[in-house]
Amino acid sequence: MVQAGEPGSTRPGGRTARVRAAVLAAAGDALAESGMDGLDLTDVARRAGVGRTTVYRRWGTVPALVADLLQDMAEQSQPRVETGSLLKDLLANxxxxxxxxxxxxxxxxxxxxxxxxxxxxxxxxxxHRFYEVRISEWAPCVEQAVERGDLPEGTDAREVIRAVSAPLYYRLLASGHPLDEATAERCARAAAVAARAGVYMR
Structure with a gap:
């Protein structure tokens, strides 16, 4: 999480919360359109319909704004699904x-x-903080599988969750291969098989 005192780290309600939501949405749009090089605080303020000084006073720099955007994305991500089945949980992830x-x-x-x-x-x-939040959200489904006896004692729950998503990020960033449903299912099944075989034991 963003440390106390960093720009954008407060969680007030009312108008301030609405301004934050508008600015973060605008920053996300700008990043998606033009990348980090195209992210400018003045442009973000214009897109969000707020004063330039408001954005500079609250966030100050582009990295501070991106840090707050990532924290918001982690908080807004869908919660973990609990099915009682390791494979179904990993498939959901x-x-x-x-x-x-x-x-x-x-x-x-x-x-x-x-x-x-x-x-x-x-x-x-x-x-890194964003992914730690997401891994921490999903690791309990692996820990519960260990408690049920579905996985060996000493299985590293966080490594299992990382194994599910790593091939998907590889396709996004490196190979350019399709990010289709079949690939997602294969990633989950491979992680489940490897975990049961003890590959992710500490």
Missing amino acids: ARLVRETLAHPRQGRLFKAIIAAATCDERTARAL
Whole structure:
């Protein structure tokens, strides 16, 4: 999570919350359209219909704005599904990741943020926090599978969840192969088989 005192870290309600929502939506649109190089605080203010000084006073820099956008994305992500079945839980996770990355706007948005994170430390930290939130949200489904006896004791739940989404991000960023439903199912099934075989034991 964004540390207390960082720009955009407060959670007030009312008009301030509406301004934040409008600015973050505008920032996301700008990132999806033009990437990090096209993200300008003045342009974001114009898109959001708020004063330029409001944006500069609250966020101050582009990395601070991106950090707040990532925190908001983590908070707004769909909650974990609990089915009582390891495979069904992993399938739900894989489908959610696939739908996000295959979405015309969200896929471009993630590409832009990941590219920026390779050369901007603050964006990288924000991206790492985003994924830690998402991994922490889904890891309990693996822990519950261990408790049920479906997986070996000592299975690293977080590594299992990472294994589900890693091939999907590879397709988004490297191979260019389709992000289709069949691929998402294959990722989930492969992670489940490997976990049962003890591949992800600590």
